[in-house]
Amino acid sequence: MSFDLAxxxxxxxxxxxxxxxxxxxxxxxxxxxxxRAMRYSVFAGGKRLxxxxxxxxxxxxxxxMAAVMPTACAVEMxxxxxxxxxDLPAMDNDDFRRGSPTNHKVFGxxxxxxxxxxxxxxxxxxLADSAPGGPDGGRRLHDVLVEIADAAGxxxxxxxxxxxxxxxxxxxxxxxxxxxxxxxxxxLIRASICAGAILAGGTEAQLSALSLVGxxxxxxxxxxxxxxxxTATTAELGKxxxxxxxxxxxxxxxxxxxxASRSRAAGLVTEAQWALDRFGARAEPLCALGxxxxxxxx
Amino acid sequence: MSFDLAxxxxxxxxxxxxxxxxxxxxxxxxxxxxxRAMRYSVFAGGKRLxxxxxxxxxxxxxxxMAAVMPTACAVEMxxxxxxxxxDLPAMDNDDFRRGSPTNHKVFGxxxxxxxxxxxxxxxxxxLADSAPGGPDGGRRLHDVLVEIADAAGxxxxxxxxxxxxxxxxxxxxxxxxxxxxxxxxxxLIRASICAGAILAGGTEAQLSALSLVGxxxxxxxxxxxxxxxxTATTAELGKxxxxxxxxxxxxxxxxxxxxASRSRAAGLVTEAQWALDRFGARAEPLCALGxxxxxxxx
Numbered sequence: 001m002s003f004d005l006a007x008x009x010x011x012x013x014x015x016x017x018x019x020x021x022x023x024x025x026x027x028x029x030x031x032x033x034x035x036r037a038m039r040y041s042v043f044a045g046g047k048r049l050x051x052x053x054x055x056x057x058x059x060x061x062x063x064x065m066a067a068v069m070p071t072a073c074a075v076e077m078x079x080x081x082x083x084x085x086x087d088l089p090a091m092d093n094d095d096f097r098r099g100s101p102t103n104h105k106v107f108g109x110x111x112x113x114x115x116x117x118x119x120x121x122x123x124x125x126x127l128a129d130s131a132p133g134g135p136d137g138g139r140r141l142h143d144v145l146v147e148i149a150d151a152a153g154x155x156x157x158x159x160x161x162x163x164x165x166x167x168x169x170x171x172x173x174x175x176x177x178x179x180x181x182x183x184x185x186x187x188l189i190r191a192s193i194c195a196g197a198i199l200a201g202g203t204e205a206q207l208s209a210l211s212l213v214g215x216x217x218x219x220x221x222x223x224x225x226x227x228x229x230x231t232a233t234t235a236e237l238g239k240x241x242x243x244x245x246x247x248x249x250x251x252x253x254x255x256x257x258x259x260a261s262r263s264r265a266a267g268l269v270t271e272a273q274w275a276l277d278r279f280g281a282r283a284e285p286l287c288a289l290g291x292x293x294x295x296x297x298x
Numbered sequence: 299m300s301f302d303l304a305x306x307x308x309x310x311x312x313x314x315x316x317x318x319x320x321x322x323x324x325x326x327x328x329x330x331x332x333x334r335a336m337r338y339s340v341f342a343g344g345k346r347l348x349x350x351x352x353x354x355x356x357x358x359x360x361x362x363m364a365a366v367m368p369t370a371c372a373v374e375m376x377x378x379x380x381x382x383x384x385d386l387p388a389m390d391n392d393d394f395r396r397g398s399p400t401n402h403k404v405f406g407x408x409x410x411x412x413x414x415x416x417x418x419x420x421x422x423x424x425l426a427d428s429a430p431g432g433p434d435g436g437r438r439l440h441d442v443l444v445e446i447a448d449a450a451g452x453x454x455x456x457x458x459x460x461x462x463x464x465x466x467x468x469x470x471x472x473x474x475x476x477x478x479x480x481x482x483x484x485x486l487i488r489a490s491i492c493a494g495a496i497l498a499g500g501t502e503a504q505l506s507a508l509s510l511v512g513x514x515x516x517x518x519x520x521x522x523x524x525x526x527x528x529t530a531t532t533a534e535l536g537k538x539x540x541x542x543x544x545x546x547x548x549x550x551x552x553x554x555x556x557x558a559s560r561s562r563a564a565g566l567v568t569e570a571q572w573a574l575d576r577f578g579a580r581a582e583p584l585c586a587l588g589x590x591x592x593x594x595x596x
Contacts, residue, residue, distance in 0.1 A: 025452055030457070030461070030477075031452070031457050031460040031461050033460060033464065034460045035452060038452065081415075085411055088408075088411065090407035090411060091408050091411070108388070110386075110389050110463055111463075113383055113389070113411065114383075114456050114460055116415075117379075117383060117414075117456050118451050118452040118456045118457075120418055120419065121452070122447070122451050124422040124425075124443060124447050125443070125444065125447035125451060127422075127443070128439075128440050128443035128447065131439075131440055135433070137436045138429055138436020138437075138439055139436075141426075141429075141436055141439060141440065142427070145422060145423070145425070145426035145443075146423065149420070149422050150423065152419045153416050153420050153423060154416040154419070158332065158412050158419065159328070159329050159332060163328070163329050179328075
């Protein structure tokens with residue numbers, strides 16, 4: 001494939017970073033501690049995968065980056081809030097994330113909880129501004145809100161996190177691991193792609209195809225995360241490797257073994273790329289992102 | 299005044315309870331623990347003041363209850379999430395709320411944090427469904443989202459909570475107490491009234507009048523809360539009385555004394571009632587709610 005994904009991702013991540021900087025409250029505005037804590041985790045070196053997926057989802061149906069930027073940033077804020085809360089002592093109790101101390105290690109638990117709350121709230125504030133003009137704007141705003149809120153809430157990411165916590169130390173089956181993965185990670189990845197496509201005016205048929213693509217890519221992404229936790233080093237990951245096994249987490253490799261997990265992830269991405277074929281060249285970024293998701297080293 | 303506030307509040311609170319029951323995920327749906335935790339705190343015996351204010355705000359400009367019910371429930375969920383997170387050991391560390399064990403005492407800290415997160419997310423999911431039909435629906439949905447998200451986020455309730463935590467044990471002045479109160483409590487009360495009025499099609503002039511009314515009533519409400527913490531018993535409050543002083547919180551009575559605080563609260567309500575005069579009989583409920591806010595015993 002001649003498509004240069006590295007350049008594509010770098011350019012979009014730069015634009016997302018610039019927009020995040022504008023959308024987040026200034027550190028000099030009170031309450032300063034809270035705003036510092038929000039910025040600390042948002043700018044802790046993420047790959048901006050979800051915002052790039054919002055953009056790629058819009059592009060797949062002929063939209064462009066500028067129109068979906070508030071939504072792209074909203075999704076990154078939701079992802080960041082979930083990491084801050086997941087890392088708390090009462091949850092996964094992680095001291096490091098992407099090679100740096102986690103939010104509560106720097107700002108204390110109270111501020112970390114509140115910084116997460118404020119990021120989640122700000123995300124929906126940004127979504128309010130995502131409505132395109134025109135007679136259809138209200139409907140699209142509604143649909144994007146539903147897509148993101150369902151993916152982030154108790155029937156999505158938060159629900160997956162609860163199932164993840166409750167399965168720790170238990171012997172769980174393939175069904176539970178699937179539930180955790182599709183909810184905890186895949187839901188927001190799927191919603192990112194769909195939200196971009198909704199805002200860019202995708203048709204019903206396009207949206208339902210992209211919804212399946214998003215689900216497959218999201219699941220492949222999380223399976224790869226599980227594999228990397230076993231095969232990569234702490235230095236490569238920027239967080240403690242082997243933690244899933246130590247915490248007896250319900251993971252794909254634990255249930256299916258490494259090789260079967262690799263093969264499932266690759267199969268899901270191939271499936272997604274077949275479905276993307278009908279979108280033509282516009283979906284090249286999404287196709288390449290699929291390959292990236294399973295070939296990444298961290 | 300011949301207006302029967304008790305009957306008005308009871309009737310609306312009943313309708314709000316019924317709607318909350320429908321909007322919250324069933325306890326039998328997975329993840330059951332999370333859904334039980336969400337329902338536990340939402341149905342822990344609140345007065346439903348904020349949803350009633352959404353309804354009263356709509357009625358003040360000629361709207362009706364049914365059309366604003368999703369928004370009324372959304373505001374109650376935001377209020378409930380904030381209580382769950384405020385009660386956590388890392389924050390106010392409260393074991394009781396409205397006479398019952400707090401969420402984390404029953405479900406543990408991890409589930410309490412996630413139940414709060416899920417309620418906040420569900421609130422915005424409900425707001426998505428609040429848009430009235432018609433060509434103006436998208437604009438009103440946008441305005442309500444902005445109103446609620448700003449009131450709940452880092453420039454509103456969460457910001458106030460941070461300032462509250464940071465002022466504990468310090469000698470603070472009138473300005474800081476005003477900042478905490480207007481942000482931590484008054485912002486969401488103000489937004490509740492305004493959101494109802496926006497959805498019901500209030501004019502610019504009506505909205506700006508109700509915004510000031512909401513700010514005054516919200517401040518009067520929190521000052522009264524501070525006073526009750528000093529003057530009421532634990533049994534009356536359903537939570538530990540005298541806690542503000544024990545935790546050296548920045549309160550109105552601590553800075554201004556009880557009598558001056560009472561007089562300020564009464565003055566704010568009188569001010570709000572003057573401003574409500576132009577709305578005529580439609581604003582009777584809001585006027586009566588103002589009196590209730592400062593005369594309540596818990």
